[in-house]
């Protein structure tokens with residue numbers, strides 16, 4: 001007697017990739033379907049933006065391994081207010097989190113450490129908060145949020161520990177005395193034999209977080225061994241020469257060159 005062995009259907013792993021033309025067509029069909037069903041949080045109204053992101057190679061899609069169909073898409077990479085939408089039947093299964101974590105990893109590779117998004121619809125606020133974002137109160141009544149992507153750095157084995165204080169100020173500190181800084185950082189620091197001061201973690205400042213800094217230039221103060229080594233706009237070449245780096249939404253420092 002022969003036994004009937006049925007091969008189970010092959011299941012591929014789910015994946016995140018840049019959208020193909022087929023993914024775009026399937027995404028459009030999904031959004032149209034969900035619009036008819038009245039699903040909350042549908043970005044069909046922004047279709048031209050989604051299409052443009054696809055054409056620019058800037059649209060990420062989550063492909064469900066079982067169906068081979070897009071179950072989520074993201075654009076803006078969390079650097080600009082963009083869009084993240086998960087298909088209704090796939091929500092609360094960790095897919096939104098995976099898309100966000102993929103953007104974190106892309107941004108880490110590109111040294112984009114200051115993330116900035118819009119929480120629209122506002123029902124997405126708990127999701128963004130659970131992804132480590134902080135809500136900003138803005139003047140135009142929209143909900144924006146930011147997150148700093150931390151980076152641990154290694155200190156040279158040989159060298160001398162040194163005190164470093166980095167302060168970020170509003171521009172007005174240049175003409176108003178006793179202006180309070182936006183932020184003060186005291187990372188662990190070591191002066192290497194190459195005369196470079198290495199920090200144990202990246203120090204960054206998101207210019208989108210402070211209304212003053214958003215409207216005007218941010219000033220950076222770098223103090224080494226209780227001596228002020230730099231106090232001027234972060235955007236200046238002199239700041240760059242000492243180690244200040246620019247990313248899309250802010251500035252960061254990994255090491256200081258004296």
Ligand SMILES: CC(C)(COP(=O)(O)OP(=O)(O)OC[C@H]1O[C@@H](n2cnc3c(N)ncnc32)[C@H](O)[C@@H]1OP(=O)(O)O)[C@@H](O)C(=O)NCCC(=O)NCCS
Pocket residue numbers: 040041042082083084085086087090091092093094095096097098118119120121123124126127128130131
């Ligand atoms: C917001 C959205 C992207 C979340 O995606 P998701 O795949 O459902 O989220 P995840 O399953 O990865 O959730 C991760 C965590 O976020 C939080 N979270 C997600 N949705 C939440 C909700 N509706 N209320 C409260 N917390 C929520 C939870 O802490 C969750 O962890 P848990 O599963 O352990 O409870 C999705 O609901 C969606 O597409 N909504 C419509 C469009 C939208 O609002 N987009 C965001 C603005 S661009």
